Amino acid sequence: MTPFTISLAALAGFLLIWFLIEKSRRRTHPVTGGLQENINLPHTDEFELYANAFSHCSRKTRLVMAEAGVPYRYHSIDLIETGKYETIGPRYLKVNPSGLVPTLVHNGHPIYESDDILTYVADHASPDAGSLVPTDPAERTEMNRWLESGVISSDDPMENMPARAGSCIPGLTFPVFVTAIRYIPLRRILVGFLFHPDKKRPAFFTASRLFGLRTMLSQKPLQQMMHASRDHMRGHLAQLAQKLESTQGPWILGEQYTLADVTWSCILLRVDETGWLDHFLQDADLAPVRTYYTALKNRDSWKAAITDKAHPIVEKAEADLKKAIATDSKIAKALYG
CATH class of the missing domain: 3.40.30.10 (Glutaredoxin)
Incomplete structure (x- = not known):
């Protein structure tokens, strides 16, 4: 063997050992809630x-x-x-x-x-904070029903979209994922192929980084996923509007802000920042949702938990998506057509 071959073999051996050690340090396994x-x-x-x-x-x-x-x-x-x-x-x-x-x-x-x-x-809430859980058993059951509608399963995030608004979130988020990933170096994305347990994620993000929003939106499987999420979410928002009308608001259960409102705050935020909320709210029947969302954003907790924790990449991605929708008719049609 030549010195070059020996060096190459040694380097390959070193990289293999490093990979196996690093892989062992990055093992994942399910946990109990x-x-x-x-x-x-x-x-x-x-x-x-x-x-x-x-x-x-x-x-x-x-x-x-x-x-x-x-x-x-x-x-x-x-x-x-x-x-x-x-x-x-x-x-x-x-x-x-x-x-x-x-x-x-x-x-x-x-x-x-x-x-x-x-x-x-x-x-474990502070004594000075209002209760986030109703004392009435029937209202607690109703709160839990709205909590369940916001669940995103760790096993299958898009499971049962007809029953869960939370399951619609991944499909609606995909356009802003694409605009965000352009700010991430490709070498960081490729690390996922080595260590991420779900190789579909690095595959999706790599394709998004290389091909961009217009090309990704033209892919039929992604279009179908997104449109199914869009159509089911519209139905969930209609149910929310009906609930708000029946309770006379301002919150899902009426006068008491509960854990259901915490969950739906984040659902509406995601629908908003991914460019879908304005599209949905063109429907006059969803007017109560607009009023509700405005009230949520006016709470002190919103500033502390959302505004003050905003991420610059997400803000850029949101602005890029809105610009693309406004300036590229094919992108707008792929989303809303």
Whole structure:
């Protein structure tokens, strides 16, 4: 063997060893929702929240913390669409081995799954905060029905769109994913092929980075996914409008702001920032939704949880998408036609 061949073989061996070690450090596995009293994590504050600026589920947890008046230390965790695959890095996997955000840590014990976090925080609300859960059993059942409609399953995010508005979120978000990913270096996206457990994500983001919005919107499977999400979401918004009319608002259950409103705040925000809300609200029957959304944005919790935690890449992506819709008729037709 020549010195060059020996060097090449040594380099290949070194890279293989590095990959296997790094792969072992980035293993993920499912977790059970709720408080994990058997796990103790390093912490400095009573409550610490690991979350992402753009993540729908992360936003819900920040809103409920603000509404409940619970102080916490915030750990910003990147997803690839906001910078890098930090959720599958060794440091975060020690906090949440599933590689999902958000995670709330209370006195060192993690609470997994965003809806479990909502109820946990409501149970630990400040005495000065209003109750986020009705005392009346019938109203609590109704709140839970609206909470369930906002669920995004960790196993299948688009499961049961006819029954869940939350399941419509991924399909409606895809255009802004495409405009966001242009700000992420390709080398960071490709890391997903090595370590992300779901290879469809890096494949989608790589294609989006290389081909852009117009080409991605022309792909029939993506069009069908997006249009199914759009049509089902329109139905969910109609149900919301009817509910708001029947209770006379201002909130889903009437006078009391509850966990249902926390969840629907984030649904409407995602529909808004991805360019769909104005399209939907052209329907006069959805006027109560516009009034409701304005009231949600005027709450103090919105500034603390949403406005103050905005991500610059997401803001650029949102502006780019709106510009593309306004200036490119083919993109507008692919979305709304």
